[in-house]
Amino acid sequence: SYELTQPPSVSVSPGQTARITCSGDALPNQYAYWYQQKTGQAPVRVIYRDIKRPSDIPERFSGSSSGTTVTLTITGVLAEDEADYYCQSADSSGAWVFGGGTKLTVL
Amino acid sequence: QVQLQESGPGLVKPSETLSLTCTVSGGAIRSYYWSWIRQAPGKGLEWIGYFHFSGNTNYNPSLKSRVTISVDTSKKQLSLNLTSVTTADTAVYFCARSPGSNDEGVDVWGQGATVTVSS
Numbered sequence: 001s002y003e004l005t006q007p008p009s010v011s012v013s014p015g016q017t018a019r020i021t022c023s024g025d026a027l028p029n030q031y032a033y034w035y036q037q038k039t040g041q042a043p044v045r046v047i048y049r050d051i052k053r054p055s056d057i058p059e060r061f062s063g064s065s066s067g068t069t070v071t072l073t074i075t076g077v078l079a080e081d082e083a084d085y086y087c088q089s090a091d092s093s094g095a096w097v098f099g100g101g102t103k104l105t106v107l
Numbered sequence: 108q109v110q111l112q113e114s115g116p117g118l119v120k121p122s123e124t125l126s127l128t129c130t131v132s133g134g135a136i137r138s139y140y141w142s143w144i145r146q147a148p149g150k151g152l153e154w155i156g157y158f159h160f161s162g163n164t165n166y167n168p169s170l171k172s173r174v175t176i177s178v179d180t181s182k183k184q185l186s187l188n189l190t191s192v193t194t195a196d197t198a199v200y201f202c203a204r205s206p207g208s209n210d211e212g213v214d215v216w217g218q219g220a221t222v223t224v225s226s
Contacts, residue, residue, distance in 0.1 A: 001168060033212030035152075042201060042216040043152065049210060086152050088212060094165050096142070096154040 002026060002091040004099035011105040018074040020102045022087030025068055032070040033088045034063060036081075037101075043086065047072060074104075082106045109134030111202050111217035119224050125192050129185040129202030129217055140205040141178055141185045142213065145198040153198075155187065157205070192224045 004024040012018045022032060032050050035043035047053060047063035050070055060075045070089075074081055087099040115127035127143075142157040156166035158176045166174050175188045185202050200222055204215040 031210050031212075035213070037152075042218055043213070044216070045212050045214055048212045048214075054214070084151075088152075088154075094163070094209070095167065096157070096165075098144075098152040098154060101151040 002095070002097050004087050004089060004097055006085075006087060006099040006102045008100070009103045009105065011107055012077050013107045014077060014079060016077055018077050018081070018104055020072045020074075020085050020087075020104065021069055022071070022089075022099050023069045024089060024097075024099075026091055027065065027068050027070055027089060030089045030091070032063070032065065034061075034072045035086045035088065036083045037086065038083045046085075077104075077106055079106050109204065109215050111204065111215060113200060113202050113217045113220035115220055115222070117221055117223060119192055119196075119222060120226055121193055121224055122191055125187070125189040125196060125222055125224070127187045127200055127202075127220055127222070129187075131183045131185065131204075134204075134215075136178065136180055136183050138207045140207065140209050141176070142203040142205065143176060143185075143187045144201045144203055144213075146201070146219075147195075147198045150198075155189075155200075157209075158185070159207075159209070163209075194224050196222070197224045198222060 034047040037043040046061045050065040051063045062073045112130045140159045143155040173190045199219040201219045202217040203213040
């Protein structure tokens with residue numbers, strides 16, 4: 001079955017830049033999406049179609065894509081950005097898949 | 108502003124059927140993809156399946172034999188049936204909406220319903 005691979009954890013200090021990667025063989029042909037999930041809450045979409053940011057998401061969140069890897073970048077990390085982040089995409093049949101999630105720790 | 112509210116039994120016995128409902132308020136129902144996504148305790152997100160009125164319904168291959176997702180437009184409700192449950196089906200179950208092109212991801216999530224499978 002198709003899989004998306006994320007690092008289990010990323011740690012940064014406040015004000016630094018956090019980069020979270022997501023790798024999958026179908027990513028050159030399928031859009032990727034990123035969700036932020038804080039403890040006890042439903043996820044929130046922060047990036048869609050690889051690079052687009054919803055209007056209510058701060059500009060410090062951005063997405064990029066290169067080959068089989070997509071990256072979520074948070075520039076100028078704030079303490080409130082500490083959360084789990086999940087990438088999501090689809091395989092060629094349209095079946096969705098989520099990455100395993102990355103825990104972002106703000107030191 | 109559209110809101111999604113999951114409801115259903117919080118406790119289901121092994122081998123029985125898990126049934127959940129998601130009520131849609133404040134928005135249309137026909138123009139979107141409707142999904143169920145779950146999260147086992149301490150684990151990541153797992154997609155269960157989606158439904159669209161075009162007939163484009165798709166299920167997670169690992170759950171396909173046990174899952175049915177349907178939508179009742181008159182009640183503005185999305186339903187999930189998962190048969191023959193085991194303790195591995197214990198999770199928070201989210202209903203979710205995706206814009207009709209199915210290439211924008213989930214833009215609205217329900218708050219989630221906790222379901223425990225136990226005798």
